[in-house]
Amino acid sequence: MLINATKESSGAQADNSRPRIAETEQDGVLHCELSGAWTTRTVALVDAEMRKIERKTRGRAMVLDLSKVEKLDTAGAWLIDRLMTSLAQNGVEASVRGQSEVASVLLEAVSDASHREQDVTPPRLPNIVIRLLELLGRAVYAGRDDFLASMGILGATIRGGQMKLGRGHSVNPAAIFNQIDRMGVGAIPVVVLMSAIVGAIVAQQGALQLRYFGADIFVVDLVGILVLRELGVLMTAIMIAGRSGSAITAEIGSMKMREEVDALTVIGLNPVGVLVFPRLVALVIALPCLTVAANFAALGGAIVVSWFYSDIAPAAFIDRLRSAIDVSTIAVGLIKAPFMAMVIGVLAAVEGLQVGGSAESLGRHVTASVVKSIFVVVILDGMFAIFFAAIDF
Numbered sequence: 001m002l003i004n005a006t007k008e009s010s011g012a013q014a015d016n017s018r019p020r021i022a023e024t025e026q027d028g029v030l031h032c033e034l035s036g037a038w039t040t041r042t043v044a045l046v047d048a049e050m051r052k053i054e055r056k057t058r059g060r061a062m063v064l065d066l067s068k069v070e071k072l073d074t075a076g077a078w079l080i081d082r083l084m085t086s087l088a089q090n091g092v093e094a095s096v097r098g099q100s101e102v103a104s105v106l107l108e109a110v111s112d113a114s115h116r117e118q119d120v121t122p123p124r125l126p127n128i129v130i131r132l133l134e135l136l137g138r139a140v141y142a143g144r145d146d147f148l149a150s151m152g153i154l155g156a157t158i159r160g161g162q163m164k165l166g167r168g169h170s171v172n173p174a175a176i177f178n179q180i181d182r183m184g185v186g187a188i189p190v191v192v193l194m195s196a197i198v199g200a201i202v203a204q205q206g207a208l209q210l211r212y213f214g215a216d217i218f219v220v221d222l223v224g225i226l227v228l229r230e231l232g233v234l235m236t237a238i239m240i241a242g243r244s245g246s247a248i249t250a251e252i253g254s255m256k257m258r259e260e261v262d263a264l265t266v267i268g269l270n271p272v273g274v275l276v277f278p279r280l281v282a283l284v285i286a287l288p289c290l291t292v293a294a295n296f297a298a299l300g301g302a303i304v305v306s307w308f309y310s311d312i313a314p315a316a317f318i319d320r321l322r323s324a325i326d327v328s329t330i331a332v333g334l335i336k337a338p339f340m341a342m343v344i345g346v347l348a349a350v351e352g353l354q355v356g357g358s359a360e361s362l363g364r365h366v367t368a369s370v371v372k373s374i375f376v377v378v379i380l381d382g383m384f385a386i387f388f389a390a391i392d393f
Contacts (some may be wrong), residue, residue, distance in 0.1 A: 035068035038076025067098030184286030199298030241373035252352025
């Protein structure tokens with residue numbers, strides 16, 4: 001009996017807290033008396049009934065009495081505000097009375113928030129010309145920021161290792177040789193393979209076109225000059241930008257995310273000297289060596305294709321190559337390599353030091369590092385080509 005009495009008591013209490021709406025009509029005015037608890041847990045019970053009231057009061061005034069409302073939270077206040085807003089939009093004269101001071105503050109806050117959301121209009125986009133000019137301006141400013149950051153890192157690197165901030169220089173040979181092994185020796189297989197394939201393709205296409213003129217032997221001149229002056233160093237730099245440049249950005253960016261770069265500064269070490277200097281020196285040493293390997297691989301691929309495709313024996317190929325090129329042809333490609341290595345290393349370091357605290361930022365800056373490095377390397381190669389042509393070198 002005690003259990004049943006407890007259940008009946010709790011059921012009666014729950015029924016008393018249920019939100020209710022009592023409707024009466026006096027002199028053509030609809031009076032709605034709200035009672036019970038109008039909270040997040042209970043307002044769903046009267047949502048449909050509130051919508052019916054919206055449809056009932058077409059052309060009639062209405063008074064909403066809140067004197068018997070026991071509890072009111074944001075959900076209940078929003079339901080009441082929705083009703084009043086709908087009535088106002090339909091031209092119905094409606095008023096609220098009997099609310100407590102706390103309920104008045106809550107209703108006013110909900111009403112203000114609702115009106116602000118309705119008043120917010122999407123900004124009008126300017127025409128396409130203005131947007132294009134805006135994108136161009138932002139790109140120019142971003143390029144300026146990248147250039148200044150690159151010059152800062154390059155200057156700090158050229159100045160020396162500076163392992164300790166303001167307290168002398170220190171170069172760590174072990175770190176430099178470790179980076180040479182990772183960026184140089186580790187890249188030999190992919191560089192050699194790609195260069196051999198490119199050299200073979202250039203020789204095959206060149207021989208195919210020169211065959212119409214009976215000048216198959218000139219494919220040696222074509223491959224020799226093109227590979228040694230342009231393609232060898234350019235293909236190597238692009239592969240290093242994608243392989244080592246992205247790795248530098250990812251490594252420094254991960255350390256930036258974990259605040260290890262800040263920790264180096266706190267303990268008195270120079271992050272540029274510790275992180276950037278060994279990698280940049282390793283790239284400047286490794287890229288010319290990889291360029292030499294790429295040149296040999298491309299010429300080897302061209303020799304094989306010329307032998308089987310144009311019946312040019314390896315001895316004849318090498319003999320013709322000696323007369324087609326000179327020291328300046330080889331020097332042009334090797335002179336470009338250190339500059340391209342510095343561009344790749346500096347841009348990778350700049351992007352790595354700009355990484356924020358999220359994985360999305362890391363991925364974005366790694367992508368930007370590779371794209372910017374390849375773009376600048378190609379532009380730099382074109383500028384060198386114009387310069388060497390102007391001085392007849």
